[in-house]
Amino acid sequence: MPWKLAINGLLPYLNWLICILIASDNIISSATGIQQGDPLGPLLFAMAIDGVARSIASPFNICYLDDATLGGSIEAVAADLFRVIPSLSLLGLEINSSKSEIINLNYSADDFESAIRDIRLILEDIKITPKEELHILGSPVFPMAIRECLDTKHVILTRMTEKLRQIDTHAALFLLKNCFSLPSFLYTFRSAPCYLEQDFLNEIDITVKRFAELICNVNFDDTGWRQAMLPLSFGGLDLRSAVDLAFPVYLSSLSSSHELIDEILGGSPQCFSGSSFEPACSVWIQELLSLPH
Numbered sequence: 483m484p485w486k487l488a489i490n491g492l493l494p495y496l497n498w499l500i501c502i503l504i505a506s507d508n509i510i511s512s513a514t515g516i517q518q519g520d521p522l523g524p525l526l527f528a529m530a531i532d533g534v535a536r537s538i539a540s541p542f543n544i545c546y547l548d549d550a551t552l553g554g555s556i557e558a559v560a561a562d563l564f565r566v567i568p569s570l571s572l573l574g575l576e577i578n579s580s581k582s583e584i585i586n587l588n589y590s591a592d593d594f595e596s597a598i599r600d601i602r603l604i605l606e607d608i609k610i611t612p613k614e615e616l617h618i619l620g621s622p623v624f625p626m627a628i629r630e631c632l633d634t635k636h637v638i639l640t641r642m643t644e645k646l647r648q649i650d651t652h653a654a655l656f657l658l659k660n661c662f663s664l665p666s667f668l669y670t671f672r673s674a675p676c677y678l679e680q681d682f683l684n685e686i687d688i689t690v691k692r693f694a695e696l697i698c699n700v701n702f703d704d705t706g707w708r709q710a711m712l713p714l715s716f717g718g719l720d721l722r723s724a725v726d727l728a729f730p731v732y733l734s735s736l737s738s739s740h741e742l743i744d745e746i747l748g749g750s751p752q753c754f755s756g757s758s759f760e761p762a763c764s765v766w767i768q769e770l771l772s773l774p775h
């Protein structure tokens with residue numbers, strides 16, 4: 483398997499990464515853990531935790547380094563927790579219960595209450611998150627969480643761009659274009675169907691336009707703004723439009739990761755293909771058909 487080969491190939495180099503501190507004539511060699519910022523840190527962490535991650539029996543199990551999400555019946559998830567916590571502890575790891583969340587997808591309130599009581603015995607500070615606010619790896623899971631997620635980013639965009647007015651205009655335009663405008667939204671656009679929130683995307687574009695006008699000290703009319711949104715190579719300012727981009731980036735991400743997602747979710751149709759991809763494709767086809775020939 484390529485993954486194993488890669489690890490074996492790396493092993494001879496690991497020795498080089500052991501940090502050595504020298505204090506006058508004494509050598510203090512690093513005895514515990516990986517150094518902060520070590521590029522191999524994530525890989526070594528993943529190797530250490532691999533056995534535990536694979537031992538999880540819940541039907542939904544995704545782990546990305548120290549971020550794990552389990553899903554299934556209350557019994558299955560609780561059984562995993564009871565088993566995994568001691569195994570993690572053998573590795574010197576513990577779950578921080580105040581950073582953990584539990585989300586009720588479809589249990590009745592009473593059943594959920596009693597399940598919470600059991601789970602609080604092991605993770606006492608676990609937070610109950612409403613389904614509408616469920617995020618996995620920073621991305622909203624249900625469509626009703628999208629607006630709030632975009633809104634948070636929009637507030638940050640406004641706050642940062644107000645500060646940009648206090649610095650040199652060239653640097654301000656550079657930062658607006660490359661950091662605070664579309665690049666900060668792109669991950670959410672790629673990972674969630676933000677195209678469903680056209681009004682909100684339009685508000686993002688209006689904010690970017692307003693700040694571009696303030697920074698450049700010009701007023702863009704419709705044609706001018708359309709030109710400013712073009713890439714640099716086409717004579718624009720490369721201030722890309724959220725309305726234009728949200729849909730194609732979502733669709734292309736979904737299309738290129740579709741097989742991997744199906745593999746991770748065990749091909750479960752209600753999780754993926756049936757839910758997002760096909761409706762998005764038909765909207766795209768409609769849009770293509772409505773273009774003037």
Ligand SMILES: *[C@@H]1O[C@H](CO)[C@@H](O)[C@H](O)[C@H]1NC(C)=O
Nearest residue numbers: 576577578579580581582607
């Ligand atoms: C757990 O997370 C909270 C919130 O981020 C933090 O304040 C606390 O120090 C953490 N506890 C441990 C034991 O790391």
Ligand SMILES: *[C@@H]1O[C@H](CO)[C@@H](O)[C@H](O)[C@H]1NC(C)=O
Nearest residue numbers: 554555587588589590593752
């Ligand atoms: C919740 O949904 C899952 C998946 O659709 C289903 O298998 C399960 O029976 C449902 N549970 C309840 C309590 O309705």
